[in-house]
Amino acid sequence: MNGKLKSTLLVTGAAALGYMGLKALLGHQADAEDDFFRWTGPSATGIRAGNTSFDLPIKYYRDDCFLGLFSASYDPIRALLPSKDLHPVRLPGGRVAVSVFAFNYLETSIGPYGEIGVAVHCTFGREAPPLLPLVLEGRFQDYGLFVHLLPVTSLVARDIGRAMWNFPKLVADMEFEKRPAYQRVRWSQGDDHVLTLTVKQRGVPVRDNRPLVCYTAMKGSLIETEVPIRSVYQLGLAPGSGTIQLGTHKIADHLREIGLSTNAIATRNYLSRSAMLPGGRPIGPADPPFQIHAGKDRPLGRLTVSYDNAGVPIDLYAERRFVSPSRGEKHEHA
Numbered sequence: 001m002n003g004k005l006k007s008t009l010l011v012t013g014a015a016a017l018g019y020m021g022l023k024a025l026l027g028h029q030a031d032a033e034d035d036f037f038r039w040t041g042p043s044a045t046g047i048r049a050g051n052t053s054f055d056l057p058i059k060y061y062r063d064d065c066f067l068g069l070f071s072a073s074y075d076p077i078r079a080l081l082p083s084k085d086l087h088p089v090r091l092p093g094g095r096v097a098v099s100v101f102a103f104n105y106l107e108t109s110i111g112p113y114g115e116i117g118v119a120v121h122c123t124f125g126r127e128a129p130p131l132l133p134l135v136l137e138g139r140f141q142d143y144g145l146f147v148h149l150l151p152v153t154s155l156v157a158r159d160i161g162r163a164m165w166n167f168p169k170l171v172a173d174m175e176f177e178k179r180p181a182y183q184r185v186r187w188s189q190g191d192d193h194v195l196t197l198t199v200k201q202r203g204v205p206v207r208d209n210r211p212l213v214c215y216t217a218m219k220g221s222l223i224e225t226e227v228p229i230r231s232v233y234q235l236g237l238a239p240g241s242g243t244i245q246l247g248t249h250k251i252a253d254h255l256r257e258i259g260l261s262t263n264a265i266a267t268r269n270y271l272s273r274s275a276m277l278p279g280g281r282p283i284g285p286a287d288p289p290f291q292i293h294a295g296k297d298r299p300l301g302r303l304t305v306s307y308d309n310a311g312v313p314i315d316l317y318a319e320r321r322f323v324s325p326s327r328g329e330k331h332e333h334a
Helices: 003-026 074-080 132-139 155-165 250-257
Strands: 044-049 052-056 058-072 086-088 096-108 113-124 143-149 173-178 182-189 192-200 204-208 212-218 221-227 229-236 242-246 266-277 281-285 303-306 321-323 330-332
Touching: 044 155, 052 058, 052 155, 058 074, 058 192, 058 242, 074 086, 074 096, 096 173, 096 182, 096 192, 113 132, 113 155, 113 173, 113 182, 113 212, 132 143, 155 212, 192 250, 192 266, 221 266, 242 250
Parallel strands: 143 212, 173 303
Antiparallel strands: 044 052, 058 096, 058 266, 086 113, 096 113, 113 143, 173 182, 182 192, 192 242, 204 229, 212 221, 221 281, 229 266, 321 330
16 A cells, blocks of 8 residues: 555544544434434423413424623622532633523424523533533533523513523513624613624534533522434634624623623524423522513513615514414514
8 A cells, every 4th residue: 555545544534533523522413303303201281381371392493593602700600500519611711601692483382482591501510620511512411501591572482481490581672683694683671772692604514413401490499401402503713703792771781790701702603403492300409590680571572583784674473463372362562
């Protein structure tokens, strides 16, 4: 075997091993995608929350999703966590990892709605080495996200989230923009701007079906919920891939107080994403979660999306009315 051929085979073999290693690291299983929505875990039907009846798991068939990984100050984040067994994931320099994400849920089993989240990357039971859980994610034991803020545009989504998991949901207003170069969402509470998240549509494509673990506090217990996900996203690591602009609302002031950065360390722009939300399980005691703002009891917030600078934003609650998937009730836009 000549030297050139040997070198070629070595490079090819190394590339193949690297590809298989990356798939193993990301937990990608191609055959798992074919029957994603054939749920075999615990389920329930006819659960009541407020005036709504729904089934578990909740199914998210299609959405526009994007997120940024930001940093925040250790001490105020540590104080937010409801359990001494939750440890924030540290970054170099002593700061901690916080994600801000946006979902425009276009097709779900509980109707369409928008959602923005602020969540702390953390581990349960033991403190992890800096950065490592962010790299391994689902491969790192007891790694997940503590959900700190979770505004939504639908009272149905708010009531279900509070009743089943005590997600910190409130009814909010969201204006999405989807462009070839970026995705953006503006979160407001009435006339008050909270934040605007912008993520560039660029980066290395990654196919990923690792589950996401969420932590919440409910009735004195820490709740762990494993969310199956099927997705393809662009991983953005270049400077300027994602930014946050903070507004004037008191929630924005709170985010400044925890030292939330405004430039993302990394971003994900999802090209395709589906998920299922099953029930959670208690894993230990927890204090009541910190709440900065409860919001108002509005049937709907504002939910719009624009695809072009010249176009009029589309009201996704068509004709300012929303039909509940479980009761067939029509609600006027608040």
